[in-house]
Amino acid sequence: MAAPLEDILRQHPVWRGGAPAAFCPVLSTTYPDLDRALPGGGWPTGVLTELLCNHEGIGELTLALPALAALTWAGKRVVWLAPPHLPDAPALAAAGVDLAQLAIVRTVARRDALWAAEQVLRAKSCHAFIAWFPRIAYEELRRLAVAAEGSQAWVAFFRPRQAAAESSPAALRVALEPDGDALAVHIAKRRGAPAAAPLRLRIKRPFHALGRTALPRPADAVARADRRMGLPVHA
Amino acid sequence: MLLEVQGSLRLYGGFARLREKLAASLNEMGLGFSLGVARTARAALWRSRGEGERLEALPVEVTGLDVEFLSSIGVTTVGALLALPRAGLAQRCGAQAIEALDRALGVAPEPREFFAPPARFNAKLELPAEVTHAEGLYFGARRLLVQLDGLLAARHEGVHAFRLVLLHESGSTCVEVNLASATRDAERLGQVLRERLSRTVLMQPVQAIVLEAGEFASLAGSSAGMFGDPAFESEDWARLMERLRARLGHAAVYALAAQADHRPEHAWRRIEPGEWDPREAAAPGPRPVWLLEAKRIGEQGFTLLAGPERIESGWWDGDDARRDYFVARLPDASIAWVYREDGEWYVHGLFA
Numbered sequence: 001m002a003a004p005l006e007d008i009l010r011q012h013p014v015w016r017g018g019a020p021a022a023f024c025p026v027l028s029t030t031y032p033d034l035d036r037a038l039p040g041g042g043w044p045t046g047v048l049t050e051l052l053c054n055h056e057g058i059g060e061l062t063l064a065l066p067a068l069a070a071l072t073w074a075g076k077r078v079v080w081l082a083p084p085h086l087p088d089a090p091a092l093a094a095a096g097v098d099l100a101q102l103a104i105v106r107t108v109a110r111r112d113a114l115w116a117a118e119q120v121l122r123a124k125s126c127h128a129f130i131a132w133f134p135r136i137a138y139e140e141l142r143r144l145a146v147a148a149e150g151s152q153a154w155v156a157f158f159r160p161r162q163a164a165a166e167s168s169p170a171a172l173r174v175a176l177e178p179d180g181d182a183l184a185v186h187i188a189k190r191r192g193a194p195a196a197a198p199l200r201l202r203i204k205r206p207f208h209a210l211g212r213t214a215l216p217r218p219a220d221a222v223a224r225a226d227r228r229m230g231l232p233v234h235a
Numbered sequence: 236m237l238l239e240v241q242g243s244l245r246l247y248g249g250f251a252r253l254r255e256k257l258a259a260s261l262n263e264m265g266l267g268f269s270l271g272v273a274r275t276a277r278a279a280l281w282r283s284r285g286e287g288e289r290l291e292a293l294p295v296e297v298t299g300l301d302v303e304f305l306s307s308i309g310v311t312t313v314g315a316l317l318a319l320p321r322a323g324l325a326q327r328c329g330a331q332a333i334e335a336l337d338r339a340l341g342v343a344p345e346p347r348e349f350f351a352p353p354a355r356f357n358a359k360l361e362l363p364a365e366v367t368h369a370e371g372l373y374f375g376a377r378r379l380l381v382q383l384d385g386l387l388a389a390r391h392e393g394v395h396a397f398r399l400v401l402l403h404e405s406g407s408t409c410v411e412v413n414l415a416s417a418t419r420d421a422e423r424l425g426q427v428l429r430e431r432l433s434r435t436v437l438m439q440p441v442q443a444i445v446l447e448a449g450e451f452a453s454l455a456g457s458s459a460g461m462f463g464d465p466a467f468e469s470e471d472w473a474r475l476m477e478r479l480r481a482r483l484g485h486a487a488v489y490a491l492a493a494q495a496d497h498r499p500e501h502a503w504r505r506i507e508p509g510e511w512d513p514r515e516a517a518a519p520g521p522r523p524v525w526l527l528e529a530k531r532i533g534e535q536g537f538t539l540l541a542g543p544e545r546i547e548s549g550w551w552d553g554d555d556a557r558r559d560y561f562v563a564r565l566p567d568a569s570i571a572w573v574y575r576e577d578g579e580w581y582v583h584g585l586f587a
Binding site: 055058060061062077084092099105112119125205 | 465467468469471472474475476478479482483487488489490491492493494499502503504508509510511512515517518521522523524525526527540541562565567568569570571572584585586587
């Protein structure tokens, strides 16, 4: 009597090409569409994730912040290494991040940044590690990938879009592009079956929060003086 | 140095093991020594001076009595001294000679004060050769750290900071090391010092080093936990922060807190990592995660999307701001926070 196919598949570790493979504990991104596209249903931990985008301000952190906020409120600690600009405290607090759990590390030399990254990955107390590496070589990434295996952290590196053409030891590579009011998310590499078409994620943008459109640009200083009456003044 | 070891024999698994351990740590500290063991403190002291001979066979010099007189009457060993009639000895050398012998034999009690370790540490080490590379100092400094560890262990205390002074032929350099939490672990102190030394550039060769520490803090008793234990994690976190700071500098590692000020550049401040600031400042409008140094841009360089939000504040501290903030799209499709002040446009943040 032949065993039903489903039973065989359950008993033997057979990888099926159709589904993305679950391979490590994951952290929900809080974006259902993105969770579905990621193996295991979220940001993978203990491996490298690369977020590839060319300039800041396209909503690239909006992708990461909900997961980071959830971690910090669970009492987990987060490190940001070599951010390209000054992170603003009120903005992060508004995004739900518990600031007491976040440490910022700024470095000048690239060697220092690599050293610091390894130290953070070796520590057991950091549960999410976000680093910005405009330039990093394959061997350096490889070394950090090995260090990441020993940690249980979500490790995400921001790198330029062009890096997608180079090979990388990252388990997950996600390319980000602005797409009108949304963010085009293309999963360039993941474990398991390759991803199909890019996702168009509707992310929260500041003009939605403000809830009103801009007034026409004042033509001159006189026009500005006229409108002054109607403006909210915070003083 | 006198040690009462009777009570510790079981803990160390017998005298031979205790002796081995003692010898090993004395060697690590770089100290020469001669061990003597006896039933009484005085006898042990004499035996250590006489390089471990039997009490009777020890030369009289170890007793500190009037050696000249004793040798003139043909007494050269402690054994011969003990054989002399007590009354005669007391008459010739004074009652303290009899008392010393009685104490050595354990006939008379010898009360001693226990050693109280000092509240500061200061130890100097002359280097065998001049050192020109800061990393080379680590091995010498380790010896001093082991001594510091010993002092702290005796006091059940730890240090938050210590200082290594490098003495040159003329002048000195001071290397300050700060720790995130009090510790007395020589291994950890050494690790942090090593990182600190790795970014120290020596202007002159170093001839000697001095390790100084004061302001000891009591250590909270804790046992190392398994992974996931909050106490273990906060200790591990504190160590990570101090390692990073030792190499990158104190200001390179910080945490953020909000501050009640409408001007964005004053609405946040740096605090110590792990410090908790209960104050919350809710901004009335959207705030960008990336704050830039305000940079002037041309009027054609962006498209306004939303706004304005007026921020008018700071007339009292000389950093007056009267700005209308807008959300704008830059040509590279990123969303920026721009403001207009005195007819000029500036970009002040990026909505990441």
